[in-house]
Amino acid sequence: RKEVEQDPGPFNVPEGATVAFNCTYSNSASQSFFWYRQDCRKEPKLLMSVYSSGNEDGRFTAQLNRASQYISLLIRDSKLSDSATYLCVVNDGSSTLGRLYFGRGTQLTVWP
């Protein structure tokens, strides 16, 4: 079983739409959760951390459900520049000498 599972998409939405991505993780000991963004032929970049209480950064809202081992990312008022692959990332329970597990990513295309 993969440590992080994501719907690969693709999601194709018009500008201004609201879109949501989900992922599940298998390790109940995971303590840190993130969403990374990867543009085509570029490196992954940290988009935002995900906290238990849920957190918002502008048009982006991330939520965590520890009981269900489920993470979500909501993008409101989509822009053309949001087109990218979004990677769900969790650690293995240790920030010091652990590691991160990356999902395969969900591809988003925003069209005009």
Added chain:
Amino acid sequence: DAGVIQSPRHEVTEMGQEVTLRCKPISGHDYLFWYRQTMMRGLELLIYFNNNVPIDDSGMPEDRFSAKMPNASFSTLKIQPSEPRDSAVYFCASSPFRTGVDTQYFGPGTRLTVL
């Protein structure tokens, strides 16, 4: 400040040749990671170092792969001999002590093609 620097950016080689990928982490970062990304398998951790010491090399595919970090500002990933199935994008990433492995900054990657 400069980010993570990788070289070369593109490498095309023939099967059986030795390939060396290079990485310079962000200055002051204590962790350095090597990843491989393919369409089939996504992003896979190969090995990572903490203070120049290898911590987890369980992702290194086989003996053909080796990684070194002789000092805090330089690391290499070597493939010898290379095979077509090694074709992928290889990313190096680094992170600071205060966040441990959690907040990683990626380099632009090396796109390797083995013919």
